[in-house]
Amino acid sequence: MLTLDLTNAPRWYDLAPGVRVQLRPLTTALMVATRSDPAVEAVPEDAGDEERAVAFASALARRAVLAWEGVGDAEGNPIAPSPEAIDALLDVWPIFEAFQLTYVSKGLLLEQEKNGSALSPSGPSAGAIDTARAANPAKPTRKRARTAPRSKTSR
Structure with missing residues (x-):
């Protein structure tokens, strides 16, 4: 069952020990805005999934992060979220x-769930070609295929 959070209130997420961020709810409007972000659209067509994921996550975080705790500058002084600071935070792999x-x-789990049985028009099957000849019962094949040789080892 899909549960709806009708409050649409920001939530705190723990990202590492001592580091937590307050994020906007992951709404349709937020996802649509992120997909049309100039940084996401600037990713080259031939870029890999990893490069796309980093660009999308950074653009999404810049829109979603409202506040944080446990993030500071090089001297250890707490800093406020800014686009540059958010990008720097996401550069930390964990x-x-x-x-x-x-x-x-x-958010993507719901997207994936609804597309569970549909073919992806831009996925690996999009430009697939048949590699086997079509079966034609009116035209029998010349010979039957030989069976695989049996193993000579004892069981």
């Missing part, structure tokens, strides 16, 4: 992974 798992993946 933080990026936690952000992806605790925030982004929850």
Whole structure:
């Protein structure tokens, strides 16, 4: 069952020991805005999934992060979230992974679930070609295929 959170209130997420961020709810409007973000659209067509994931996560985080705790500058002074600071935070691999798992993946799971049985028009099957000849019962094959040789080892 899909449970709806009708409050639409920001939530705190723990991304690492001592580091937590307050994030906006992952709404349709937020996802649509992120998909049309200039940084996401600037990713080259031939870019890999990893490069796309980093660009998308950074653009999403810049829109979603409202506040944080446990994040500071080089001298250890607390700093406020800014686009540059958010990008720097996501450059820390464990933080990026936690952000992806605790925030982004929850929204994408629903997206994936609804597309469970549909073919992806841009996926690996999009330009697939048949490699086997079509079977034609009116035209029998010349010979039957030989069976595989049996193993000579004893069981």
